[in-house]
Amino acid sequence: MKQYRIAAIPGDGIGKEVIAAGIEVLNALAGRNGQFGFSFDHFDWGSDYYKAHGVMMPEDGRERIRDHDAIYFGAVGAPDVPDHITLWGLRLAICQPFDQYANVRPTRVLPGITSPLRHVSGPELDWVIVRENSEGEYSGVGGRVHRGLPEEVATDVSMMTRTGVARIIRYAFELARARPRKLLTVVTKSNAQRHAMVMWDEIAAEVARDFPDVTWDKMLVDAMTMRMVMKPGSLDTIVATNLHADILSDLAAALAGSLGIAPTANINPERRFPSMFEPIHGSAFDITGKGIANPVGTFWTACQMLEHLGEPAAAARLMRAVERVTADPTLHTPDLGGQATTRQVTDAVIAAIQGDNE
């Protein structure tokens, strides 16, 4: 029997609650399938670790997880630790050295969930956003001098390399090709940002030649926000820079009904390093410890993890179970306007897995 080794990093806030739920669901799925199992190694890295040790994760942290088959990640961020420390100290400290350059964010209006868009009932909104995950506005290049003086200068330089742009655009074309509509939208801001964004457009046109079966178009990011709201059905696969896609993916999650549902995968497509799977929502300290966090984003990202591990049938079974549960409004957590608890949603998904005979 195949045994997958998963590094579980629940992190902060509700990250701990949703990862615990996700592990239960994955174990139930493995039990139902019988062909594979999981062994989870737990890492207590995050803001509590930072308060005790002065770092978000130990110096050899990456060494300890680099031979795992995947990383299952909760959330980082704490009210009393600056966000740039938690982010760069843990999440980006894993994503960047592990070259997880493709951040994949599926968005769909699941059964039983109401989109804030009046005219959208489901199938019209079925997107995958591919976010460049290693450079651009998040490259970390920049600095600050003359602190506190009137002459103070601060820069965050958006780095774009031909290699980095070409590989993410190629990844997006391949993903678009694998989806039924074979439709890709390349998002830039090449009217205002006349160097790197023009290079994006050029590289997109070059890569497109290898994908004659994929229909593609270009959008400026500002106009893209309007199109997502006004004509959601005209979009399928979307590729954008790190920051642009960060913003668009929050909009996408809101249009699909709740940030509590949205999943994300940080993929190293070459598989030289483990990939990392997490819900998009953050640590949500306002509801931490109340047992009402929505675990659906964490379950959906587990589907992405199963697909990455080469278990598409198990991924499909888990997605069916999740959709059966979202279809029932009595199983909606408060972020969806319901009263269900994390426990109830988790139990219902496990029951749906066990009752699934497809």
Ligand code: IPM
């Ligand atoms: C996301 C988040 C992060 C990001 C935050 C927590 C830094 O918004 O995953 O989209 O900007 O990458």
Ligand code: MG
């Ligand atoms: Mg974001």
